[in-house]
Each structure stands twice: as structure tokens, then as C-alpha cells.
Amino acid sequence: MNFSQQQVLINNLIPLVNHAEFDKVFSKATSQFSASERFMLKMELKRLCAPCLRVIDLRGKVDGDCFEFNYKGQIHYLDNIALKRFKQLLDVYSHIYSMGIYEALQATENNFKVMQRNNITPEQAAKRRGIEIQVPVLDMNQYIGRKEERVLLSSPITLISESGVEMPAMSSNLSLTGLRVRLDPKYQIEKGEQLRVRFNGLEQEYANSVLIKGCDYHVLASEIHNKKRVLGLVANNPSDSFVNFLKSFLKSYRGRSRIDVDNMINAVQIKGYEQFYISQATGLPLYFDGKGILKHQLRNRVNTHIISYWKDEQTSRLGQLLNSNRIQDLRRRKQGRVLFYSFTHVHKEVTSYYAASSTELDDDPELQQLFWGFGSRKPSWRVFQFQWHHCSVADMAFRSALPQVEIEQQHNMALAGLKDISLFGMLTDISNPTSLDIYQRHFNVERSPNLLSRFNLDKHASIHVNDVVHEYTQMRKEGRYLHQTGVVLHLDGKDYPCETMDISSAGLQVCSQQPIVNITTDSQVFISLSSFSNRVSSFNLDKLNYTVVNCNQSQTVFNLRVPPDNESLHDGKRFFTKLIRDNKDKLDLVPEIVARESLSRALRGLVSHYCFNRALFLSKHNVHFSACMLTRGIAASSLDQLFNVDELDKHAHLNNLLGRDDLFIHLVTQLRELKLLQSIDPQILYISCNDQGEILQTRQEQALSNAHKTIEFIKTALKHGSVRVVEIRAVRTGRPNRAYFDKELSYISSYAIHRAKQLEDEIWSSFAMFEFVDLTDEVLGQIKASNRLVKARLQSKTQA
Structure with a gap:
């Protein structure tokens, strides 16, 4: 008997199998079948309704994230679709986990074998069933340190x-x-x-x-x-x-x-996502002192184009763009954002920078039209968004989640050097082809460009800005460690008593008590490690050959390295390698390295503490990609309402933002083809909201096709409430640096090893990051200026 042809009848009879009236109902419903067919059908019903002891494990079998589900003491591994189906079938099977439930969950719509049999791709399957994007929210500023265990x-x-x-x-x-x-x-x-x-x-x-x-x-x-x-x-x-x-x-x-390790788990999450965010964020973090003078910039691999744009033949112009007068004017408010429009003009091989803020141009509509019209026709035209927030040195303080951890002296020194920092800012390049087209189409050059001379940055004094790498990279092949011991330097038959200042496996720095004038770069010298020779017999430490790579002007301090052609056999390298390996916890890195890293760490702390732009992280499990975490900081974002965050359970509901028109699936599909750290073209999203900020409609940039349709959509949206224009910048994340959170993870492992494993898997499964940048101010500013210009032209025609 072909049971698939009788599926409707089987589904109707299953709820009655354990009912007292089952035989009577069954006989009436199967009267048209032969005795053998009725027997086989009844056996099939009994088989489907028989209690099942088998565990349902869908991990790797379905296009979805699986999790533990405990039903009456039995652990199953289900995804959301299977769990929903499981609960539905429990009602059908009289709340008994039966064979029918087990088999049904092996054939859900997102099962890979089912999709392959029906020739359906994962993307097509996702479109059919819709998409649920709900993620936890991680507050990057809530880093909880404790002095003692709880x-x-x-x-x-x-x-x-x-x-x-x-x-x-x-x-x-x-x-x-x-x-x-x-x-x-x-x-x-x-x-x-x-x-x-x-x-x-x-x-x-x-x-x-x-x-x-x-x-x-x-x-x-x-x-x-x-x-x-x-x-x-x-x-x-x-x-x-x-x-x-x-x-x-x-x-x-x-x-x-x-022991309660919740704060440690929170710390690992913050440190894990922080390193992804700071290394991939497109904005340039900037740090100002109390006088409004730019002191530091934090470079990563993504924001270097901003640094390059503002660097001319000699120096950085960022300090002139964000000069003390502008910063002091902005800091009247605790937090805010402003736009800067800029272009360059080259005359006699000298580059001049012109820049104006949105507030400066709003005060003079005619000058605004001239600046936009003239500047947008220059290849160097750029639009930047500057966000700022008041800050203090306490926001940069190193906070360890580990109990009884002493703060390093070098970090305290770094904070002491930053005590004057009182304003933190983020400069983001928001230039895009659509806005450029609007500038060039709607704003003409009707007045003399000489009127723009007031915006020439040459009028402001240039300022040196300290360029700090977001994660200090040791440019040497190896670390150098402080270690002082007596040695003897041999040159031209003479012996010179010296003392080491620092050591590494392949080199050392020595200081002589008297100048050695006949040493030059590339000189070959011999070093006897006299203080070690008597204690170490396994190495020959007498008259080791070294090459001079550098020396100071007074000829008393020399940097030496092992000759490249003798590295593998050099007793000095073998000895120092073993010495450093056996005593690494006792040796201190050279202060300049520690100090530089401490400065970078302090500056990074402000980026994650304020986190101006929200970031959504995606994870990958097997072949399935899903949103896993939304990060935010203490600084409020103009886009926060769009993320629909339930503050009671700290979850963001992103269906209305990313689930429409298959946007999320479209972005993930593009990211799948990329390698680590590669990015896709930014996606601009136009969003219509009601007066309560709820999303009514979204349109992707390509769906509007041209500037005219874009402006019409925005005008219609404004009639029904408000509009938001968001640029989504998607990038593949790199590999996490475990050293960032290794101590905290080890601490968690000692008390809850399963939680530590889950945390490590969560961070290592990170696949991509969406950064959300608000373009609303620029777009609405364009439309406002365009409408004003049209009215002025109509009035002039009427008067004529």
C-alpha cells in the first residue's frame, strides 16, 4: 500500500489512535479498503504513534543554527523551524514524542537533502519561508571590573x-x-x-x-x-x-x-567584538585636548584613505580642518555631528585645501550653492561626517575583569600623557556617487570662486598629529627585553668592557663605558658573555661574532645583530633563545614597545566606549550564515530607533530593516564570495518612517535607479512622517587575536569550561560585519537647499 497517497487520511486519524473510539472511526473511514490494506494502514498508524527514544540531531543537516532542546529529560538538537514543527506535532500526537515526530523533523523544508531533492538553493528556501533577524545587543561600554571573586x-x-x-x-x-x-x-x-x-x-x-x-x-x-x-x-x-x-x-x-563568571564572559565578548570593530570601522578616531587642538589619530587598515586625503606634500591638514575655533564651537554641546565638504586646488605644484562645515554654509545659501557647485566638479570633492562626544581620561582607563589584577605602570604613564584629552571624535568619509550627481545637477557656479577663499585652510596654522596604529605592530622581527649584564667587546685586538641594555635572540644593544671611535655600521665585532660563561657549559659564549647595525653619535651605544649567514649555528642566538624562553615571565619588554601599545590601548578604549556607528556581526556555522550580535556604545545614535531594541530582553529586531526585499540574503550572498578582510560595495537604504519612528517602507538605492526617483521617494516619506538614509558597509572579518582575551578565557575555563568553549566558538565563528552610517543629514540638506534654490528662481522669473 502506498502510504504517501493516503497522507491526508493518516494525518486525520493520528490524533485518534489512542482514543477509545478509534476502531469505530477507523472502520468507517477505511470502509472502501480491503482487509489487508486496512491492516497495513493500522500498523502504520500504530508505528507512527509509538513512543520514540531516538535523539533528533539536525546539526549539519539543515540550513539553520541548531541548539539544545530538552523535552522530558531527552536532549535534542533542533533549529527554529524544527522546534516550531516539533511543538505543532506534539499537539497532534497527544504530547507523546513519537516515531512520526522523529521522521517529520528529518524532512523539514530547510533540510539539505530535501532541498537537493527538490532542486532548491538555500537562498530560495530562505525567501520562501521568510527570515527572522533577532540578535542580542552588546553594550561595549559596560565593562565590569572586579577586585575580588564573587x-x-x-x-x-x-x-x-x-x-x-x-x-x-x-x-x-x-x-x-x-x-x-x-x-x-x-x-x-x-x-x-x-x-x-x-x-x-x-x-x-x-x-x-x-x-x-x-x-x-x-x-x-x-x-x-x-x-x-x-x-x-x-x-x-x-x-x-x-x-x-x-x-x-x-x-x-x-x-x-x-564562582560567578558573568562579568568575565561579558569582558570576553566585548574584547572579541571590539577587535573586529576597531580594525574594520571606516571612520578615523580623533582626540582633542581642552584647547580644541587635535593631538592623536588612531589608524587602522580601513581608514588610511582619510589620512592620505588630508596629507599634502609636507604635513597633515586634519588639524587645520578641525581647528581649535571649530572644535571650541562644537564642544558647546556634549554630543553631536556635523558635515564637512572639501576639495583641493593645485596651483604651481602647491595643494590648497578648502573645507566648510554644514553649519557655516547653512548661514549663507548663495555661498553654499557656490561651494557645492564649484567643489563637486573637482575630482578631489569629498563629504565627511564628524561625530563628537565629551570624554575624560577615566573613559580610557584600563579595566580588567580579572580579580586582583594590578594595572601596568606603563599604562598609567600612557593615561598621564592623555589627561588633557577632553573631546573624542570620529571622521567618516560619506562621499558617494548618488549625492555627487545631485550636487552637480542641481547646483551651478553662478558667482566668482574667489569668494571661497575664506574656506582656504592655509589660513590656519598646521598642527602635528600623533599617528597611532590601532594595534601596535612590532616592526622588528622579534621582541626586545630589558636585561643588564657585563660583556666584553673585542675589536682590532682590543677589549672594551661593556654592558647589555636589551637582548633578543638575534641581537642585543650594548653600552660602552668609553667611546669606541673606530666602530661603524656593518663593522664586525666579537662579544664575550663573561657573566654567563662560568654558569653555562652547553654553549660557547666566548668571542661571538656580531654585526653592528647602528650606533649613537657619541659612539657609546651599539645595536648588534647575528650575521644572517651564521644564524642557525650561532651559539649566542641559541643561548639567548633558550634564556628568553625559560624566563619570559621575568623579563620586561623594552619600554618604548610597551608604552606605544599602552597608548594604543587607551585610545582604543574610547572607540568602543562611545561606538558612534552601530555594527551588526554575522556568524557562520557549517554552511549557514546568520546575524549574531549588535554592538553599541554609550553615545546615542540617530539610527537607534531603526534597530527596534527591546530594552527588557536586550534584543534587536531587524526584520523591518534588513528583511525586506531580500536585502539581508543579498548582502550575505555577496560576502560568501569574498576572502578575509575584503568588503562589498556599500548599500544605501532609503527608509520611510511614521511619526513614532516605526519603519513603513524601505527602498534600496538600485531600486530607485536615478536621482529624480530618489528625491520623490524622500518627499513622499516626509509627508507621512520622516525619512532615514542609511549606508550599510559590509566587510568580511579577520581572524581574532586570542591574546586580547586569553587571560579572561583561561579564568572562565577554570570554573566553567563549557562556557569558555562556547565563547571561543562564538568569536571564532564571526564571519562579517555590517557598519551602519547615517547619511540623512546630507541628503535632507541637499533637498532643502534645492527647494530653496527653485523657489528663488521662480521668484526672480515672476519679478522679471
Whole structure:
């Protein structure tokens, strides 16, 4: 009997198999079949409804992310589609996991074998079933450091406000000086508030008067997480008796409890996504002192074109673009953004830069038309967006999530050198062909270009800007370590007592007590490691051959290296390699290397702390690609409403933004063809919103085809509410540098190895990043100026 032809009948009878009236209903429904056919059909129904013990494991079998699903103590591995189908079939099979459910879940629409049998690609299958883009939100500024370990403790407590309001809550972790609690989100508690905490749960277990009195705490952090208000509390000068009780309690309780590593997990996530974001962000981070003078710029492999554009034959012009007068004017507001329009003019082989801000041009419409009309016809025409936020040296402080970690002296020195930094900015190139076409079509040159001389940057003094690489790369082949020991330098039959200043496996720096005038670059000298010779017998450390690669003017400090043709047999290289390997934890890197890295780390801290542009990260599991994390910082973004973030569960719902017109699938399909660190052409998205900021309609740039249709869409959108213009810059991410978070990951492994493995897999599965850049100000500025120009021309014709 062909059961596939009777599938409708089988589906109708399955819910009745275990019903008392089944035989009567079955006989009536199958009266047209022969006795043998009825027997076979009943056996098939019994087989499908029989309880099943087999585990459903769809990992690698479906186009989707699989996760653990526990049903009555049995673990299955399902994706979202299979889970939805599983729950539907449970109702059909009387809430018994049966063979029919197992078989049905092996043939879902996104099963690779099913798609291959039906000749359907994963992209086509995704289009048919629609796409759900929901991702957790990671606040890059919420980096929680702790001086001590905390144990997990779930116990009832009571919070008492300064006004006497009592709020029931539950503790989640506890240490000598801190406490984390969860309570109903209806209680509005802000950072800095003072609370008295009574430990009701512990009072019932321990008869101790200090618990009845409670302890005063202040709120260090307050946020909504998983639909609960979560408070981080720090004790206010607890009494000795309270501290002694906690010490005794925690010592006895620790053997029965686990260490809370949630803050460490958060730190690894921030460090992992931070390195992807900072290395791929298209904007140029800039750092200004209290006088509005540009001091530092943070370079990565993507933003170098901005640095190159603003560099002429001699120096950088960024300090003239963002001169102290402009910065002091901008800093009247704590946070904001402004556009800069620029072009260059070459006269007698000298390049002159012209730049004007959007606020400067808005004050003079005729000058605005001239600047746009003349400048946009220059090949060097660019439009930049500058975002800024007030900052302090505390925002750059090195915060370790590890307990009892001392901050390196070199990092403190770097922060001391940055104490004057009070404003952080991001300069992003937002030039694109569509806006260029509008400038050239709608704005003509009707006045003398000489009127633009006021925007010539030559009028401002040039400023040296410290160029810092986002991740300091050691230009030497190997690290150099501080180590002082006596050696003897032999040259032309003479012996010169010297002392090493630093060492590496292939070279060393030595300092002579007296000038050695007959040494020059490329001289061959011999070094005897006299202080080691008596202690080391396995190496010949007498009169080792070295080449001089550099020396100071006074002929007292010399940089030496092992001759290239003798590296493999050189006893000095073999000895120092072993010495460094065996004592690496005791040797210190040369200060200039550590100081440079500390400076870079401090400057990077501001980028992730404020995170002006939101970034969406994609992950890859087997052949499936999905959105996995949205990152944001403390700085508000004009695009935040578009991401539809539910602050109660910290998830962003991106269907309306990326799910329409197969945009997400289109972008992922292009990224699949790329290698690491490669990017696709930016995608401009025009979005119509209602007055509440909800997305009504989206249009991709290519769908509007020309500037006229684009302007019409924008005007229509403005009639119904507002419009947003977003550029999505998609790039393949590189390999993560495990050194960024290795210590934290090792700490987590010692207490929760499965969580550490999950975290490592999450970061290593990162596939691509979408950076969202707001172009709305430029586009609306163009339309406003164009409308004003049209009205002026109509008025002049009427008057004529």
C-alpha cells in the first residue's frame, strides 16, 4: 500500500489512535479498503504513534543554527523551524514524542537533502519561508571590573530606599564588598542611589545581629536584563563585624557554590567584538585636548584613505580642518555631528585645501550653492561626517575583569600623557556617487570662486598629529627585553668592557663605558658573555661574532645583530633563545614597545566606549550564515530607533530593516564570495518612517535607479512622517587575536569550561560585519537647499 497517497487520511486519524473510539472511526473511514490494506494502514498508524527514544540531531543537516532542546529529560538538537514543527506535532500526537515526530523533523523544508531533492538553493528556501533577524545587543561600554571573586548566591533580600520604601529582591552573587541583585523592573532605581540591604534569606540560616541591621550600599550599575532590573551594588564602609561574618560565610560557602563568571564572559565578548570593530570601522578616531587642538589619530587598515586625503606634500591638514575655533564651537554641546565638504586646488605644484562645515554654509545659501557647485566638479570633492562626544581620561582607563589584577605602570604613564584629552571624535568619509550627481545637477557656479577663499585652510596654522596604529605592530622581527649584564667587546685586538641594555635572540644593544671611535655600521665585532660563561657549559659564549647595525653619535651605544649567514649555528642566538624562553615571565619588554601599545590601548578604549556607528556581526556555522550580535556604545545614535531594541530582553529586531526585499540574503550572498578582510560595495537604504519612528517602507538605492526617483521617494516619506538614509558597509572579518582575551578565557575555563568553549566558538565563528552610517543629514540638506534654490528662481522669473 502506498502510504504517501493516503497522507491526508493518516494525518486525520493520528490524533485518534489512542482514543477509545478509534476502531469505530477507523472502520468507517477505511470502509472502501480491503482487509489487508486496512491492516497495513493500522500498523502504520500504530508505528507512527509509538513512543520514540531516538535523539533528533539536525546539526549539519539543515540550513539553520541548531541548539539544545530538552523535552522530558531527552536532549535534542533542533533549529527554529524544527522546534516550531516539533511543538505543532506534539499537539497532534497527544504530547507523546513519537516515531512520526522523529521522521517529520528529518524532512523539514530547510533540510539539505530535501532541498537537493527538490532542486532548491538555500537562498530560495530562505525567501520562501521568510527570515527572522533577532540578535542580542552588546553594550561595549559596560565593562565590569572586579577586585575580588564573587560566589553565586540566590537568596531573598530586601532593599530599603532613603525614603523608606521596601523592595523585595533576590541576590545573584556576593563578595566582601559587592552584591548583584535582581528585582521587579517597576522599581526605578538609578546609578548613584543609596540603599540599605537586609539579607532575609541568610537571617533564617544564621542567627547573627549584623544581618538584622543590614548594610548600606550604593548603586554602581542599574540595567534591565531578561525582563528584570539588575543592580550592581557596592558596600559603603561596612562594619568590621559585617566583613568578618561575610569572610567566614564565603569561606564555608565557596565549597558548595560556583564562582560567578558573568562579568568575565561579558569582558570576553566585548574584547572579541571590539577587535573586529576597531580594525574594520571606516571612520578615523580623533582626540582633542581642552584647547580644541587635535593631538592623536588612531589608524587602522580601513581608514588610511582619510589620512592620505588630508596629507599634502609636507604635513597633515586634519588639524587645520578641525581647528581649535571649530572644535571650541562644537564642544558647546556634549554630543553631536556635523558635515564637512572639501576639495583641493593645485596651483604651481602647491595643494590648497578648502573645507566648510554644514553649519557655516547653512548661514549663507548663495555661498553654499557656490561651494557645492564649484567643489563637486573637482575630482578631489569629498563629504565627511564628524561625530563628537565629551570624554575624560577615566573613559580610557584600563579595566580588567580579572580579580586582583594590578594595572601596568606603563599604562598609567600612557593615561598621564592623555589627561588633557577632553573631546573624542570620529571622521567618516560619506562621499558617494548618488549625492555627487545631485550636487552637480542641481547646483551651478553662478558667482566668482574667489569668494571661497575664506574656506582656504592655509589660513590656519598646521598642527602635528600623533599617528597611532590601532594595534601596535612590532616592526622588528622579534621582541626586545630589558636585561643588564657585563660583556666584553673585542675589536682590532682590543677589549672594551661593556654592558647589555636589551637582548633578543638575534641581537642585543650594548653600552660602552668609553667611546669606541673606530666602530661603524656593518663593522664586525666579537662579544664575550663573561657573566654567563662560568654558569653555562652547553654553549660557547666566548668571542661571538656580531654585526653592528647602528650606533649613537657619541659612539657609546651599539645595536648588534647575528650575521644572517651564521644564524642557525650561532651559539649566542641559541643561548639567548633558550634564556628568553625559560624566563619570559621575568623579563620586561623594552619600554618604548610597551608604552606605544599602552597608548594604543587607551585610545582604543574610547572607540568602543562611545561606538558612534552601530555594527551588526554575522556568524557562520557549517554552511549557514546568520546575524549574531549588535554592538553599541554609550553615545546615542540617530539610527537607534531603526534597530527596534527591546530594552527588557536586550534584543534587536531587524526584520523591518534588513528583511525586506531580500536585502539581508543579498548582502550575505555577496560576502560568501569574498576572502578575509575584503568588503562589498556599500548599500544605501532609503527608509520611510511614521511619526513614532516605526519603519513603513524601505527602498534600496538600485531600486530607485536615478536621482529624480530618489528625491520623490524622500518627499513622499516626509509627508507621512520622516525619512532615514542609511549606508550599510559590509566587510568580511579577520581572524581574532586570542591574546586580547586569553587571560579572561583561561579564568572562565577554570570554573566553567563549557562556557569558555562556547565563547571561543562564538568569536571564532564571526564571519562579517555590517557598519551602519547615517547619511540623512546630507541628503535632507541637499533637498532643502534645492527647494530653496527653485523657489528663488521662480521668484526672480515672476519679478522679471
